[in-house]
Amino acid sequence: MIYLSITNIDAVTGVICTAEPMRTGPALPCVKNFVYEWANESKWPVATTSTGAYVNAPLYFGICDDDADVSLVGVVSTYTSEEYAALKTAEHLARRPFPSWVGNEDTMSWEPPIAQQN
Amino acid sequence: MSGILQSLIGGTYPLPPPTTIGQAYGGGYYGGQLVENGVTYYLVVSPKASGSNGGAGSIWGPNDGGATYAYSKFDGLANSNTLNSATYPPAYYCRGLNIGGYTDWYLPAPYEINTLYWYFKPGTGSNNTSSGSNPNAVSPQPVDTFYTLSSPGQTSITDFRTGGTETFGLNNYWTSSEREGVPSAAYAQNFDTGLNYDANVGASQAANDKGSNQLKTRAIRKVRA
Numbered sequence: 001m002i003y004l005s006i007t008n009i010d011a012v013t014g015v016i017c018t019a020e021p022m023r024t025g026p027a028l029p030c031v032k033n034f035v036y037e038w039a040n041e042s043k044w045p046v047a048t049t050s051t052g053a054y055v056n057a058p059l060y061f062g063i064c065d066d067d068a069d070v071s072l073v074g075v076v077s078t079y080t081s082e083e084y085a086a087l088k089t090a091e092h093l094a095r096r097p098f099p100s101w102v103g104n105e106d107t108m109s110w111e112p113p114i115a116q117q118n
Numbered sequence: 119m120s121g122i123l124q125s126l127i128g129g130t131y132p133l134p135p136p137t138t139i140g141q142a143y144g145g146g147y148y149g150g151q152l153v154e155n156g157v158t159y160y161l162v163v164s165p166k167a168s169g170s171n172g173g174a175g176s177i178w179g180p181n182d183g184g185a186t187y188a189y190s191k192f193d194g195l196a197n198s199n200t201l202n203s204a205t206y207p208p209a210y211y212c213r214g215l216n217i218g219g220y221t222d223w224y225l226p227a228p229y230e231i232n233t234l235y236w237y238f239k240p241g242t243g244s245n246n247t248s249s250g251s252n253p254n255a256v257s258p259q260p261v262d263t264f265y266t267l268s269s270p271g272q273t274s275i276t277d278f279r280t281g282g283t284e285t286f287g288l289n290n291y292w293t294s295s296e297r298e299g300v301p302s303a304a305y306a307q308n309f310d311t312g313l314n315y316d317a318n319v320g321a322s323q324a325a326n327d328k329g330s331n332q333l334k335t336r337a338i339r340k341v342r343a
Contacts (some may be wrong), residue, residue, distance in 0.1 A: 008165065011142030021219035025142025026165045028283070036283055039167075046168045052145070052219035058167035060283055097174060 002064050003084035006031060007057035009074040016073055021052035029074030033065045038108050042094035061087065135343065136160055139237045140275035144341050145218025147284065150233045151256035151343065154192050158256060159340040161230060163238070166284045168217050169337040171208075177331055178292050178304045179206040185301040188294055191228045192254045195340065197294035198224035208292045212337035223337040225294035228314060229254045230338060231307045236270045238278040239312070240285045245270065246313040265312050290333045306333055 008017040011027035028034070040059040047055040059076060061084070070078055079087065092105045101110040136148035146169065149161040164170065179186070179201070186206070188197035201209035208225050215223040226234065232252045236259045239245075250265035277284040288310035297303040306315055 008167070021145070021217075022142075022165075023145060023218050023220075025144060025146050025162075025218065026167075027142055039283060044167050045170060048168060048216050050216070052216045052221075054168065 002066060002068060002070060003061075003079040003081060004031070004034075004064060004070060005059040005061045005076045005079075006034065006074050007059060007076050008054070014073055016057070017054040018057050019053065021048075023052075028060065029072040031064045031070065031072060031075060032068035034062055034068070035064070036060055036062045038062075038088060038091060040091055042091055133341065140273075140278060144339065145220040146339070147278075149338065150237045150259060152192065152230055152233055152254045152340070153256055154254060158343040160343055161226075161233060162339045162341060163234060163284075164215070164217055164223055164337040164339070166336070169212075169215060169223060171211060171335045175290075175332040175334045176207040176211075178208060178333070181302050186296050188296050189298045191295055191305075192230065194227035194230050194294045194338065195222070195224045197227055201225070201294060208333075208335040209294050211335055215337055217337075220339055222339050224339065225292060225335065226338045228293045228295050228305045228307065230340075231291060231293055231336075232312075232314065233259060234286070234336075234338070235307060235309060235312050238273045238275065238286060238309075239270050240273065240278060240280040240282075240309055241288050242272045243288075243310055244268070246308075246311040249312050249314045270312070286336065292333045292335055 006029055008022060008026040009015060009029055010022040010024050012024040038061050044058065046058050049055060057076060089105060092103060092108050096103060096110050100113050102113055103110050133144060136143040139148060139150060141148050144162040146162040146164045149163040152159055152161060186201060188200040190197050198209040198213050202213045204210050212223050212225045217223060229252050232250060233255060244267040245265035247264055247266060251262050253262050255261045273279060276282055279285060286309040291307050291309065293305045293307060295305045297305060
């Protein structure tokens with residue numbers, strides 16, 4: 001199993017989203033058995049250039065098969081399990097609305113604290 | 119003139135018509151059709167990464183008692199052009215976008231975002247059966263018909279389901295339509311039950327007990343069919 005991040009490419013031309021505007025619309029690279037788990041949504045919306053290309057690549061994190069081709073256009077990086085876990089924790093914390101809220105990193109969600117009854 | 123010939127001699131040419139809900143199209147994803155004043159349009163949902171305010175959301179605009187006259191239930195572009203100032207954050211955000219080289223993104227009107235719920239319902243819960251009647255819908259979406267508890271069902275498009283890369287999530291989204299005669303309210307769309315409702319514009323979190331005035335935004339565009 002490989003931990004990795006991928007980003008958008010144009011659905012027809014296959015050009016990465018930071019190089020040219022995705023006039024056709026977005027797609028993700030066909031990484032063998034890629035399973036999406038979370039994205040760096042705390043940094044969204046992604047800004048665009050004057051031409052409509054992305055300034056920064058949105059990152060979609062997940063896992064894929066060991067024999068997947070990770071040299072495809074749109075594959076941003078691969079990680080160790082420790083690096084991947086640290087990035088996920090950082091993204092989860094970046095989404096915390098208020099310091100008192102209770103987080104669930106498995107679902108990448110935050111809930112308001114429940115008041116205790118007297 | 120064919121698109122191929124036109125491209126050989128220069129100039130722009132129309133995109134081939136979309137065939138599948140959710141396919142990449144026109145800088146985003148094809149989101150169904152709508153008839154507006156007798157003209158059929160393809161709706162295009164923006165990529166979530168660049169066309170959605172991913173944070174806590176925003177108010178629609180100030181609750182200062184004045185009417186905006188952004189009343190259209192089906193023409194979100196006209197509404198958004200009326201609201202295109204920093205005073206109205208969701209519409210202003212959408213009209214300022216340049217995604218995929220397109221600059222005609224806007225905040226959808228109620229019937230437009232209703233169609234998006236019909237095709238992109240993220241979850242598996244029951245629908246609100248007093249919502250969903252859409253006179254501008256195009257088959258296979260039923261016209262002027264309320265949702266049933268089970269229809270629409272969860273979208274078959276994985277990326278738009280809960281947890282997917284492009285999902286609306288089980289959230290409330292602003293439309294660009296102010297409630298005519300009630301300038302303190304604008305219409306919104308819930309993507310859990312499909313409920314269409316009007317939310318108080320600019321009301322404080324305390325006054326609006328669910329804080330539902332802080333809603334999300336997702337830009338769309340439309341292409342004449």
